[in-house]
Amino acid sequence: MNINIASMKDLEDLQEVMRSTFVETFGPDNKKEDVEKYIEEELNLEVIKKELITEQAQWFYIEEKGMMVGYLKVNWGDAQTEKLHEEAVEIQRIYVREAFQGRGLGKLLLHKAMEVAKMRKAPYLWLEVWEHNHRAIAFYKAQGFVKFQEHSFLLGEDKQIDHLMKKDM
């Protein structure tokens, strides 16, 4: 299975996989209007385009039968969504379509993020995960991540708690 580097030519396919996986992940446990608000404000083409041209970020995707089935976005330097450590690397987004989960693709993407962190000589790799996203938390723990902080986050109008987790490099 190959991991590809995403670029501007992938904009629309990325938007589609981002929207689909977001709804699959957060749709069942959240209000429809909160999920829709997030999608409209954060997963519109303008926002994704801006994030794609950011120099301190890199996007990857996995393709199967001509379809993007999972993707990863990592940030470093000022592109990180929290001011924690200038040299750290953040996994901002890691998503695999539901129908393709449990087959090792998530691990493959995570290992790519670790590769970026090691290449950049980052002290650690970190991420934020919703406290009720038990599957993802179990996945990160299994890969050696530990919780080090909590943080509140607004999904639409709903205030939620995220766990910040990190893995030393």
Ligand SMILES: CC(C)(COP(=O)(O)OP(=O)(O)OC[C@H]1O[C@@H](n2cnc3c(N)ncnc32)[C@H](O)[C@@H]1OP(=O)(O)O)[C@@H](O)C(=O)NCCC(=O)NCCS
């Ligand atoms: C979290 C996610 C990326 C994991 O990807 P995946 O392809 O399903 O996971 P993998 O098949 O690569 O599993 C990798 C490892 O995690 C373990 N794992 C996966 N799900 C698990 C679970 N629910 N509980 C415990 N371990 C789990 C697997 O056992 C596997 O370990 P092993 O290879 O040692 O057996 C994927 O489930 C996903 O996209 N979820 C929805 C989006 C999401 O929540 N993203 C994170 C937002 S912060």
